[in-house]
Amino acid sequence: MKPMKDLNELLVHDLQDLYDAEHQISEALPKMVEAASSEELKTAFQEHLAQTEEHIKRLKEAFRLLNKRAQRVSCKGMQGLIEEGSELMQEQSTGEVLDAALIAAAQKVEHYEMAAYGSARTYAYLLDMKDVAQLLQQTLDEEETTDKSLTQIAGRLNAEAIR
Numbered sequence: 001m002k003p004m005k006d007l008n009e010l011l012v013h014d015l016q017d018l019y020d021a022e023h024q025i026s027e028a029l030p031k032m033v034e035a036a037s038s039e040e041l042k043t044a045f046q047e048h049l050a051q052t053e054e055h056i057k058r059l060k061e062a063f064r065l066l067n068k069r070a071q072r073v074s075c076k077g078m079q080g081l082i083e084e085g086s087e088l089m090q091e092q093s094t095g096e097v098l099d100a101a102l103i104a105a106a107q108k109v110e111h112y113e114m115a116a117y118g119s120a121r122t123y124a125y126l127l128d129m130k131d132v133a134q135l136l137q138q139t140l141d142e143e144e145t146t147d148k149s150l151t152q153i154a155g156r157l158n159a160e161a162i163r
């Protein structure tokens, strides 16, 4: 990675990293839909897949506003999280336990994204790029909503699992 001189370069770098992360997520989610047992969880993952496509579009729009080419820079953090998730799916866990583990894996992904979008949004504000900041805030809001609804689903599924 070449050194970054200013906040503007850091913003572009972080958006490229997120652009790669979102692509990785869009590839992983269909496998999670398949692996989930609960219909409610399958639907939640499916809905988040559709949202993720929108997040990718918003990032493209942010690159356009910044006059930069939409480019992926390998996001190793997301790679690690997704790798752990796919290891889970290869283990022999059964329905409810696997669902609980899948939710935890998905929430780790959401929290990573929330941290990344939050800081990128702040850089954009500081650089007085309000339109970019707004795009990032919109996605951040959706990631937060997804995280909360996963918590609710986990509450219901875990209550069933211990019965």
Ligand SMILES: [Fe+2]
Binding pocket: 022, 051, 052, 055, 113, 139, 143
């Ligand atoms: Fe996303």
